[in-house]
Amino acid sequence: MPAAKTDIRKLSHADALAVLPDLCETLADCVEGGASVGFMAPFASADGEAFWQGVAEAVGRGEVLLYGAFLGERLVGSVQVGFASKPNQPHRGDLMKLLVHRDARGLGLSKALMAAAEAGSAKAGRTLLVLDTAAGELAETLYEKLGWQRSGIIPNYALFPDGRSCDTVIFWKTVA
Secondary structure, three states: OOOOOEEEEEOOHHHHHHOHHHHHHHHHHHHHOOOOOOOOOOOOHHHHHHHHHHHHHHHHOOOEEEEEEEEOOEEEEEEEEEEOOOOOOOOEEEEEEEEEOHHHOOOOHHHHHHHHHHHHHHHOOOOEEEEEEEOOOHHHHHHHHOOOEEEEEEEEEEEOOOOOEEEEEEEEEEOO
16 A cells, blocks of 8 residues: 555544445455454445444434544544443443454554544543453454453354354443
8 A cells, every 4th residue: 555644533424424435345354354343254345335324324313433544535444432322321432343454554543543532432521431352363452552451251252254253352441
């Protein structure tokens, strides 16, 4: 991938729809690369479009923060924070789907996306964040390096895209 300026942006509903093809391509690339992010192989582009349309709608309703990582004008990564909807959890958010296209890895985009998501969550009054990730994957190490606290492991919680079972690690972090 040619050298280009990297940029992290908070995306609105309209922004998400404008970069829908890039969001779909990044998700497809991550699934094809074996990431356990809720989708199975073979991955259909229609599945990605329906998923991202739903995320864009949730952003429009104020239920989700969505951040995009850009190389030039091409979106190559994203992360979401879903807001807990129960009345007793106005301070909590769920960090979801940290995705970086394999072509753009090694540029610090995951770290930058996480920093933006954490700062945006704190600004929105969501000071406790939780996430889950497949045990033994690179993301697990990243979250630890970024100060997330391991809460525990749930065996056989999810599947990799090829159908193999994976354990899931639960993390939490307070942000301000």
